[in-house]
Every structure is written in structure tokens, then in C-alpha cells.
Amino acid sequence: MSDQRTAEAILGALSPEAMKLAKNVMGLERENLHIKNPTMLVQKIVDATRELTK
Amino acid sequence: MKLLKLTLDNFRAFYGRQVLELDVDDDKPTVLVFGNNGAGKTTLLNAFTWALYGTFSADVEQQHRVVHDQKWADTGFGEPVSASVKLEFEHDGTIFAVLREVSVVKDADEQGPVTPRLVVTEVRRGESHQVPNGQDRIEKILPEALRRFFFFNGERMEKMFTAEENNGEVKQAIKTLLGLEAIERAINDHLPKAARRLAKELGKDGGTRLQQLRDDQEQLEQRQMDTRERALEVSRDISSYKAQVEAMERALRDNEQAAPLQKERQRIGKQTADEQVRLQERLARKRDLLSKGGFLAFTGGVDETVIDLADGMRRRRELPAGIQRDFIDGLIEEGRCMCGTPVAPGSPAFEELDKRRYNAGLADVEARWMYVSGQMKHLGDARRALLEELRQSAEDMQACEDTIARLDAERSEVDRQLQGVDVQDVQRLEQNRKEYDEKRIAAMSEHRRLEEIVAELDLEIEKVKRRFRSAEAADEESRRVQQQVNLVNEVLDAFSEVLEVKTEEVRLRLDAKVKEVFSRIYIKSHTPVLTPAFELQLTSPAGVAIRSTGENQVLGLSFVGAVSELAHEIHERKNNNSEEILDEGGIYPVVMDAPFGSLDLTYQEDISAALPKLTSQIVTLLSQSQARGKVMEHLQGAATRMYVLRSVTPNRDAAEETIEINNRTVPYVTHGDFERTLLEEVTV
Ligand SMILES: Nc1ncnc2c1ncn2[C@@H]1O[C@H](COP(=O)(O)OP(=O)(O)OP(=O)(O)O)[C@@H](O)[C@H]1O
Ligand SMILES: [Mg+2]
Numbered sequence: 001m002s003d004q005r006t007a008e009a010i011l012g013a014l015s016p017e018a019m020k021l022a023k024n025v026m027g028l029e030r031e032n033l034h035i036k037n038p039t040m041l042v043q044k045i046v047d048a049t050r051e052l053t054k
Numbered sequence: 055m056k057l058l059k060l061t062l063d064n065f066r067a068f069y070g071r072q073v074l075e076l077d078v079d080d081d082k083p084t085v086l087v088f089g090n091n092g093a094g095k096t097t098l099l100n101a102f103t104w105a106l107y108g109t110f111s112a113d114v115e116q117q118h119r120v121v122h123d124q125k126w127a128d129t130g131f132g133e134p135v136s137a138s139v140k141l142e143f144e145h146d147g148t149i150f151a152v153l154r155e156v157s158v159v160k161d162a163d164e165q166g167p168v169t170p171r172l173v174v175t176e177v178r179r180g181e182s183h184q185v186p187n188g189q190d191r192i193e194k195i196l197p198e199a200l201r202r203f204f205f206f207n208g209e210r211m212e213k214m215f216t217a218e219e220n221n222g223e224v225k226q227a228i229k230t231l232l233g234l235e236a237i238e239r240a241i242n243d244h245l246p247k248a249a250r251r252l253a254k255e256l257g258k259d260g261g262t263r264l265q266q267l268r269d270d271q272e273q274l275e276q277r278q279m280d281t282r283e284r285a286l287e288v289s290r291d292i293s294s295y296k297a298q299v300e301a302m303e304r305a306l307r308d309n310e311q312a313a314p315l316q317k318e319r320q321r322i323g324k325q326t327a328d329e330q331v332r333l334q335e336r337l338a339r340k341r342d343l344l345s346k347g348g349f350l351a352f353t354g355g356v357d358e359t360v361i362d363l364a365d366g367m368r369r370r371r372e373l374p375a376g377i378q379r380d381f382i383d384g385l386i387e388e389g390r391c392m393c394g395t396p397v398a399p400g401s402p403a404f405e406e407l408d409k410r411r412y413n414a415g416l417a418d419v420e421a422r423w424m425y426v427s428g429q430m431k432h433l434g435d436a437r438r439a440l441l442e443e444l445r446q447s448a449e450d451m452q453a454c455e456d457t458i459a460r461l462d463a464e465r466s467e468v469d470r471q472l473q474g475v476d477v478q479d480v481q482r483l484e485q486n487r488k489e490y491d492e493k494r495i496a497a498m499s500e501h502r503r504l505e506e507i508v509a510e511l512d513l514e515i516e517k518v519k520r521r522f523r524s525a526e527a528a529d530e531e532s533r534r535v536q537q538q539v540n541l542v543n544e545v546l547d548a549f550s551e552v553l554e555v556k557t558e559e560v561r562l563r564l565d566a567k568v569k570e571v572f573s574r575i576y577i578k579s580h581t582p583v584l585t586p587a588f589e590l591q592l593t594s595p596a597g598v599a600i601r602s603t604g605e606n607q608v609l610g611l612s613f614v615g616a617v618s619e620l621a622h623e624i625h626e627r628k629n630n631n632s633e634e635i636l637d638e639g640g641i642y643p644v645v646m647d648a649p650f651g652s653l654d655l656t657y658q659e660d661i662s663a664a665l666p667k668l669t670s671q672i673v674t675l676l677s678q679s680q681a682r683g684k685v686m687e688h689l690q691g692a693a694t695r696m697y698v699l700r701s702v703t704p705n706r707d708a709a710e711e712t713i714e715i716n717n718r719t720v721p722y723v724t725h726g727d728f729e730r731t732l733l734e735e736v737t738v
Binding site for chain 1: 187190191193194235236237239240244245247248251252534537538541542544545548549551552555556559
């Protein structure tokens with residue numbers, strides 16, 4: 001650990017859209033954790049990203 | 055994960071259906087199960103892991119005999135028979151039922167190996183669904199790499215942290231448990247893929263600045279991936295070279311001990327051979343002596359007897375006088391001398407003849423006698439010499455035989471010491487060791503070089519990404535794509551940093567927890583340390599501690615306690631802060647067989663007091679002798695439920711037994727038709 005940064009601080013510094021995407025991704029990852037290669041996951045991240053940058 | 059119920063059907067020692075209810079009150083986390091030796095405690099521990107992972111721990115004998123023996127024996131050929139374990143538990147608001155079952159049609163007297171079938175069902179919002187990839191799901195709830203921390207045998211706990219155990223696996227499993235795996239998957243796989251897919255929209259002609267940068271990045275990433283793969287190969291090589299070097303070193307060490315022994319064995323062999331030659335020589339000499347002078351041995355006393363006899367005969371005038379006397383006898387008989395003179399008896403001529411007759415031949419006899427008696431005296435000396443020589447030779451041969459016997463004994467001792475030592479050519483071993491060590495060193499520097507390349511590529515990719523972020527977009531459409539990719543990259547960068555921080559945080563917290571729990575139960579000034587590689591070490595003021603069996607047990611229990619406490623804490627924090635996107639954790643049960651293993655009574659007391667605080671649910675399997683006095687008090691005080699494994703035996707010679715629980719007398723061993731174990735709940 002190079003500095004005293006906490007996970008909270010790092011995430012707190014994200015832009016509002018990035019924060020939304022981060023939560024979205026974590027939700028998707030958790031849901032699919034038990035599946036080795038979830039087919040739809042990447043596309044869902046892509047879709048969420050597009051949605052956020054409309 | 056909260057255990058709810060374990061249902062056994064004809065599983066091993068448990069005949070028919072036996073049920074263990076497992077839900078506990080918050081303030082009384084323990085389920086206590088008592089059982090005699092051989093009642094089925096270890097079987098019960100294994101029932102949990104068999105249900106979850108389909109395998110038994112290595113110490114379980116006759117693993118293919120899953121179905122209760124009596125049940126199997128009662129089944130006719132061609133009839134179906136089955137055994138199963140069902141474990142019901144709750145995890146993250148979902149109720150799961152894990153059913154593991156062997157089900158076969160009997161076609162032989164003996165049970166054969168069968169792969170059990172797994173059915174996982176989940177109940178969510180009142181609806182029950184079968185989970186198609188049940189084993190994967192179980193893996194995410196409680197990774198198999200961690201099973202030895204949650205389902206363990208106190209007697210085998212010292213094996214928990216030995217070098218053979220794969221710490222990398224443990225590290226990964228702890229990450230899974232503490233919720234870091236999800237973020238890891240996002241970083242390593244899904245976010246980069248999403249960024250790439252988005253960037254595809256920029257088109258393919260390669261003319262624009264953004265396209266150019268994207269293609270550069272892709273190339274760099276490809277190179278980085280290849281380099282990583284190569285590094286992985288090299289690191290596998292390093293492990294195998296290292297294993298080789300270690301094997302050679304072991305062999306060399308063995309040979310170091312063996313070399314002087316081998317020399318000793320050679321020396322003994324040579325001496326034995328020499329001594330055998332000497333023995334042969336002496337044997338030959340004895341034979342020679344006997345063949346040449348052996349008769350002498352039988353002449354003992356003959357010489358003296360002959361001398362005496364002859365002397366006496368002479369005195370008695372019995373000595374023979376040969377021909378001369380016969381001739382005179384003839385003259386006397388004829389009554390006339392050779393000269394013609396008649397020799398009448400009584401005449402002076404007769405007297406003369408008679409006198410002559412006696413003396414005739416005597417000189418001859420005398421001469422012969424002198425010879426014989428001379429020979430006889432010589433015979434005696436020769437015999438004495440022979441006997442002396444024979445005695446000496448016997449002595450020498452005995453000495454040879456004694457030496458050979460002593461050498462045999464020496465060799466037998468050396469052989470014993472050499473037993474099991476793989477005797478090899480030391481020089482060749484040394485050569486091989488050097489070769490592999492050089493290969494290992496070369497591979498290590500190759501690995502370092504590859505890692506440097508990966509790091510350099512990281513920097514370059516970063517640079518390209520930065521340029522991409524701020525590059526001028528040619529049109530509106532490209533600008534949007536640029537924005538999207540940038541957004542994904544922003545999250546990706548943040549996640550990477552978070553993972554680093556979190557992993558270190560988890561390690562530090564786990565380290566602190568282990569220290570805390572350990573010092574709570576252990577008196578010595580030893581300190582456990584969780585290294586950056588997630589290896590658990592124990593240090594004493596003198597450096598790395600040499601751990602006793604008991605110390606390993608305390609260490610193991612501390613680690614188990616620390617992991618579950620930490621998981622619990624993280625889980626609580628998440629529940630209190632629903633905005634939190636990272637924290638996961640959870641609550642985990644611990645199932646312990648013979649938790650006190652080989653611990654002294656004081657530790658048993660301390661641990662029995664500390665156990666209930668370790669985690670929110672503990673199933674403890676023990677025998678009556680392992681729960682006396684204070685230990686029993688502590689355990690019972692924290693128990694929501696208590697069970698007895700009642701052993702039923704057809705052996706009428708064995709006394710029936712009872713056990714006192716809560717001032718209640720409960721059957722422990724009873725007589726019955728056949729061997730089996732019953733699970734009986736005792737009211738608390
Ligand atoms: N297929 C089977 N049918 C019947 N009995 C079985 C079967 N498989 C195992 N058993 C019995 O189950 C018992 C195993 O008991 P287990 O090892 O679980 O005892 P334990 O309670 O752990 O004893 P200890 O206190 O000695 O460790 C043995 O007596 C064994 O004979
Ligand atoms: Mg046992």
C-alpha cells in the first residue's frame with residue numbers, strides 16, 4: 001500500500017456516472033459469481049455503459 | 055451460511071433415517087454431539103463435507119462402503135438400494151438443500167465404488183428451484199479450499215498449515231469468502247472485454263487517431279497477455295525445478311548419512327571374506343595333520359604296554375627266539391647232535407644244548423627290542439605333538455568363527471541403519487542437483503524479466519489509454535464511443551486500486567484477528583503472523599517458532615475463529631450500510647470433531663470457553679471423556695441443542711452404558727440386533 005487511501009475514498013472519487021456503473025458491475029458480478037463464463041455479463045456492462053452516456 | 059438440518063439415510067454407521075437439527079439461538083451457538091469411540095462422530099463430520107463436496111477426508115477407511123452394511127446385506131440381488139445425506143442451510147436469505155446420494159442396483163456381495171449424485175435446490179420467495187450447477191454454487195458459498203477450516207478434526211489439525219497445503223488456494227478462497235472475488239473477476243475479465251467491445255464501434259479503417267490508439271492498446275494488451283502466459287509457464291517450471299532440487303538434496307542428505315555406513319558395510323564384507331579364507335586354511339591344515347598322523351591319536355598307551363609286556367616276557371623267558379631255537383629243539387628231539395654225538399636227557403651235552411636253546415636268538419630279540427622300544431618312545435612324543443597341534447588348530451578355528459559371528463552382527467546393524475535409504479551415486483546426484491539448480495536460477499531470472507515486461511507494458515497501456523482519453527474525436531459518434539470507453543476505464547482503474555487496498559486490508563485485519571484470538575487462548579509469548587502471501591506463521595522471540603502438535607491446534611482454531619469473525623464483521627457492516635458496494639462477508643458455521651485433539655486440560659478449558667465466541671454456529675462432536683468438569687460446563691452453557699450418538703451392538707458381552715447430561719441419564723450404548731448408530735436429541 002503506497003498511501004493511506006481507503007477503498008471508500010477511491011470509490012468516492014469516481015464521477016457520478018462511473019459510480020453508477022461501478023455499482024451496476026458489482027451487482028452483475030455478484031449475481032454471476034457462481035458461473036464460470038457468464039455469456040451475457042459483458043454485454044450487460046456494455047449496455048449499462050451506453051445507457052449512462054446517452 | 056447458517057446450517058439448518060442434516061438428514062442421513064443409511065449413511066455408513068447410521069441405519070435408516072437419522073436427523074440432526076442444527077438451528078441455534080444467537081446467544082447459544084453450539085450444537086453438542088456426544089458419541090463413544092466408533093459411534094460415528096468422524097462419520098458425522100464427513101457427512102457434512104460429503105454432502106457439500108462429494109468426498110471423504112483421507113482418514114476415513116473403506117470409503118466405498120457408503121451404504122450401511124446391514125442395509126446392503128438385506129438387499130437382494132437386482133434390487134435397488136441407496137444411501138444419502140441431505141444438508142439444509144440458509145445463505146444470504148436463500149434456503150438451500152444439498153442432497154448427495156448413491157443409488158445402485160445391487161449386483162455383488164460387496165459394495166463397489168460409485169460416484170454420488172448431487173441435487174441442489176434453492177427456495178427463494180417461497181418457490182423451490184433446482185440449481186443446475188449445484189457444485190459451482192456451493193463453491194461460491196463455501197469454497198472447497200476452505201473446507202479444512204470449517205469442517206475439521208482436532209486430532210488432525212496440525213496438518214492444516216504444513217508446507218504441502220496450497221496457500222495460494224487458501225488466499226484465493228479467503229478472497230472468495232470475503233467478497234473480493236467478484237471485483238477481481240470484473241478487473242481481470244469483464245471490464246476489459248466491455249471496453250474492447252465498446253471500442254469496436256469506432257470502426258475498422260484505422261485512419262482516425264482514436265482508432266489508431268485503440269489498435270495500439272489492443273496490440274499491447276495482446277502482448278501483455280502472451281507475456282503473462284509465458285510467465286505462468288516459467289513459474290510452473292520454477293516450481294518443478296525447485297521440487298527436483300529439493301529431491302536431490304534429500305537424496306544427498308540420505309547418502310551423506312549412508313556413505314560412511316556403506317563404507318562400513320564394505321569393510322565388514324571384506325573382513326568376513328578374509329576370515330573365511332583363514333578358516334578354510336586352518337580346516338585344511340587340520341585335515342592334513344589328521345591324515346598324516348591321525349593314527350597316532352589311537353596309540354595312546356600302546357607303547358608303554360608293549361615295553362612292559364616284552365620286559366615281563368623276557369623275565370619269564372617267554373621271549374620268542376626265532377629259527378635258532380627251533381633248530382635246537384629239533385636236535386634235542388632227535389637225541390643226537392649235528393656232530394653225531396647222542397644227547398640223552400640229563401647228559402652234559404643235553405644240558406649244554408638246553409642252555410643254548412634258551413639263549414639262542416636272544417641277541418636278535420634284544421636288537422629288535424631296542425628298535426621297537428625306541429620307536430615306541432618316539433611315538434609318544436609324536437602323539438603329544440599332534441595333540442598339541444590339533445588343540446591349537448581348534449583354537450584358531452574357533453577364533454575365526456567368533457570373528458565371523460561378530461562381523462555378521464556388525465553388518466546386520468549397518469543393514470538396519472541403511473534400510474529405506476535410497477542408495478545412489480553421490481556424484482551423479484550432486485551433478486543433477488547443480489543442473490536443476492542452474493535451471494531454476496535461470497528460470498527465476500527469466501520470470502523476473504517477464505514480469506518487468508508486463509510492468510512496462512502496463513505503463514505503455516496506461517499511456518495509450520491516457521492519450522485515448524484526451525484525443526480529439528473526429529465526429530460526434532466517435533466522441534460518444536470515446537466517452538463510453540473512458541467511463542469503463544475509470545471504473546476499471548478504481549477497482550484495481552480498491553482490490554489492492556482491500557486485499558491488504560483483509561490480510562491486516564485477519565492478521566490482527568488471529569493474533570487476538572491466539573493470545574486469548576495461548577499462554578506462551580508466541581505470535582501468529584499472516585504473511586503477505588497469506589501464509590500463517592508462528593513466531594517466537596527466537597524467530598519462526600517450532601510448533602508442537604498442540605500449538606498447531608491452537609493456531610488452527612485461532613485462524614478458523616479469525617476468518618469467521620472477520621467474515622461476520624464485514625457482513626454486519628454491509629447490512630448496516632446498504633450503499634456499500636464492496637463489502638460482502640457472511641456468517642459461517644464450524645463443525646469440529648474431537649476439537650481438543652491432544653490438548654492439555656487447561657487448554658481444553660480455555661478453548662471450550664473461547665469456542666462459542668469464535669463464530670455464530672458451532673457443531674462440536676466429542677466423546678464423554680473429552681468433556682469433563684469445566685469443559686462440559688462451558689460447552690453446555692453455550693449449547694442450544696445436544697445430541698447423543700447411541701451405539702447399538704449385538705455383542706451381549708459388552709455392558710450397556712449411559713451418560714449424564716444435564717442431570718439426565720441418557721442411553722449411550724445399548725444391545726440390539728445389529729451394529730448401528732442412532733442420533734437422539736437430549737432436551738436441554
Ligand atoms: N457402511 C457401514 N456400515 C456399517 N457401519 C459402518 C459403515 N461404515 C463405517 N461404519 C462404522 O462406523 C464407525 C466409524 O465410526 P467413526 O470413525 O465415525 O467413529 P468416531 O465416533 O469418530 O470414533 P472415535 O471416537 O474413535 O474417533 C465404525 O465402527 C465403522 O465400523
Ligand atoms: Mg473419530
